[in-house]
Amino acid sequence: MKLVALPAFTDNYIWMIHDGQQALVVDPGDATPVIAYLQSHGLALTAILVTHQHMDHVGGLPALQAHLNGPVHGPAECGAAIITHPVSEGDTLHWRGLNLRVWHTPGHTTNHLSYLTEAPLDALGPRRLLWCGDTLFSGGCGRVFDGTMAELHRSLQRLAGLPGDTLLCCTHEYTLANLAFAAAVEPENAALEAARQRAMALRAAGHPTLPAVLSEELHFNPFLRTDQPMVVQQARHRGAPDDAPLSVFTALRLWKNEFKA
Ligand SMILES: [Zn+2]
Numbered sequence: 001m002k003l004v005a006l007p008a009f010t011d012n013y014i015w016m017i018h019d020g021q022q023a024l025v026v027d028p029g030d031a032t033p034v035i036a037y038l039q040s041h042g043l044a045l046t047a048i049l050v051t052h053q054h055m056d057h058v059g060g061l062p063a064l065q066a067h068l069n070g071p072v073h074g075p076a077e078c079g080a081a082i083i084t085h086p087v088s089e090g091d092t093l094h095w096r097g098l099n100l101r102v103w104h105t106p107g108h109t110t111n112h113l114s115y116l117t118e119a120p121l122d123a124l125g126p127r128r129l130l131w132c133g134d135t136l137f138s139g140g141c142g143r144v145f146d147g148t149m150a151e152l153h154r155s156l157q158r159l160a161g162l163p164g165d166t167l168l169c170c171t172h173e174y175t176l177a178n179l180a181f182a183a184a185v186e187p188e189n190a191a192l193e194a195a196r197q198r199a200m201a202l203r204a205a206g207h208p209t210l211p212a213v214l215s216e217e218l219h220f221n222p223f224l225r226t227d228q229p230m231v232v233q234q235a236r237h238r239g240a241p242d243d244a245p246l247s248v249f250t251a252l253r254l255w256k257n258e259f260k261a
Helices: 032-041 061-067 149-160 175-185 190-204 214-220 229-237 245-258
Strands: 002-008 012-018 022-026 044-049 072-074 092-095 098-104 113-121 125-133 167-170
Touching: 002 032, 002 113, 002 167, 012 032, 012 167, 022 032, 032 044, 032 061, 044 061, 044 092, 149 214, 149 245, 167 214, 175 190, 175 229, 175 245, 190 214, 229 245
Parallel strands: 022 044, 044 072, 125 167
Antiparallel strands: 002 012, 012 022, 092 098, 098 113, 113 125
16 A cells, blocks of 8 residues: 655645555645545545644535535534534544544543554555554644643644654654754754654655654654653743643643744
8 A cells, every 4th residue: 555645735644555556545625636646546535534624624525526426434423514524532434455443532622533553565665654644743743722731732642652653644744843852852962853854854845744753753852752851841941830741731822832943
């Protein structure tokens, strides 16, 4: 199977996985790049996964209806007009031999879902994949919209517990901005500097920085490092009332909201 990040808008990716005949897409914020790829590769679109209802994740659904022969899975709260087959925590979906597990990962929104699978990728062999929408980004995490800090922190802790070789298929190319913030949090982190160099080289060559590898994120994504002494110290300077991971996380997230690189 082939995993593809289709660029949309300025910094979105619509993730597609296909086997040369059928395709599944995740969070189609825009139909245009999806339809173009389907047509140029002779693929049938047979499933869509939705993580949450923000327009940059679902805006392409109406225009994809005519091209879709299969279900649209997502949170029931998104409404029957867009989600034909609601799913929730613990469900397993089956598509082209893949088992797709559904996790409820609230925080960015209260109903945010993530999807996990293991796929035989042409380029990389069997790999664990996580479609995590706006929950976890490379070098950062989503904002809290209608969820809570505690929910987002708990969701990130849960995702961080996945096997280290899991490939993170996030919806946004925010990596360089996130790493600029991470460098403000941990200026001495050598793994972070290496990640910045790599991300800059990829972007300069016009390539995505994604998917990210979970084990690497654990070395430089400050939102996954709320127990590290330097991160704790910085969060305390930014108003964290104590060293508790949630207090540290909350202070970091509020700092990031107003951070300018
Ligand atoms: Zn969102």
